[in-house]
Amino acid sequence: xxxxxQSSRYLVKRTGEKVFLECVQDMDHENMFWYRxxxxxxxxxxxxxxxxxxxxxxxxxxxxxxxxxKKERFSLILESASTNQTSMYLCASSPGLAEAxxxxxxxxxxxxxx
Amino acid sequence: xxxxTQLGSHVSVSEGALVLLRCNYSSSVPPYLFWYVQxxxxxxxxxxxxxxxxxxxxxxxxxxxEFKKSETSFHLTKPSAHxxxxxxxxxxxxxxxxxxxxxxxxxxxxxxx
Numbered sequence: 001x002x003x004x005x006q007s008s009r010y011l012v013k014r015t016g017e018k019v020f021l022e023c024v025q026d027m028d029h030e031n032m033f034w035y036r037x038x039x040x041x042x043x044x045x046x047x048x049x050x051x052x053x054x055x056x057x058x059x060x061x062x063x064x065x066x067x068x069x070k071k072e073r074f075s076l077i078l079e080s081a082s083t084n085q086t087s088m089y090l091c092a093s094s095p096g097l098a099e100a101x102x103x104x105x106x107x108x109x110x111x112x113x114x
Numbered sequence: 115x116x117x118x119t120q121l122g123s124h125v126s127v128s129e130g131a132l133v134l135l136r137c138n139y140s141s142s143v144p145p146y147l148f149w150y151v152q153x154x155x156x157x158x159x160x161x162x163x164x165x166x167x168x169x170x171x172x173x174x175x176x177x178x179x180e181f182k183k184s185e186t187s188f189h190l191t192k193p194s195a196h197x198x199x200x201x202x203x204x205x206x207x208x209x210x211x212x213x214x215x216x217x218x219x220x221x222x223x224x225x226x227x
């Protein structure tokens with residue numbers, strides 16, 4: 001089975017802190033994604049990566065950056081956390097770029113910024 | 115631009131009753147359509163997907179969905195609800211040529227005895 005793991009299930013940070021969310025997949029997938037999930041809004045794509053060191057902005061990249069130094073690991077970085085970044089963050093991976101591929105999701109990190 | 119609309123943010127059914135969760139999409143190209151389920155405190159899990167071919171798609175846990183191009187719909191059904199079906203359900207579409215999912219807002223399904 002594909003396994004996508006996220007470094008923390010729950011995280012509490014202060015406004016202005018630099019925050020790192022880590023995601024690791026064990027199936028040699030090409031693509032990795034970061035979403036945020038908010039009630040009533042579904043999931044919105046922040047960034048995705050289709051190869052090591054490659055990244056593309058999603059629909060809501062402002063206030064976030066990403067890093068993919070190794071194929072299995074994709075990090076989401078909040079340079080200076082703000083209260084409006086309090087949310088559930090979900091990482092996903094998929095085998096390739098073709099639109100028919102399903103995405104496999106991690107369990108999520110619930111981030112609270114105070 | 116592609117979009118997904120899920121009618122009803124909350125649906126409540128009795129155990130054993132029909133489950134119907136509605137999804138409409140807009141897409142300028144033939145869509146690939148997905149239903150995902152999220153159980154409490156978990157990530158999303160694929161229920162089923164439509165790519166090409168047969169328009170009635172069967173998924174896990176007894177769910178199925180029918181792609182109706184003329185109605186731009188991809189509604190999810192299950193003949194008989196179980197308590198374990200209580201979860202949040204998301205419909206999603208991929209715009210042509212790219213593995214990026216666009217999600218609906220989600221429908222929370224409650225199943226009561």
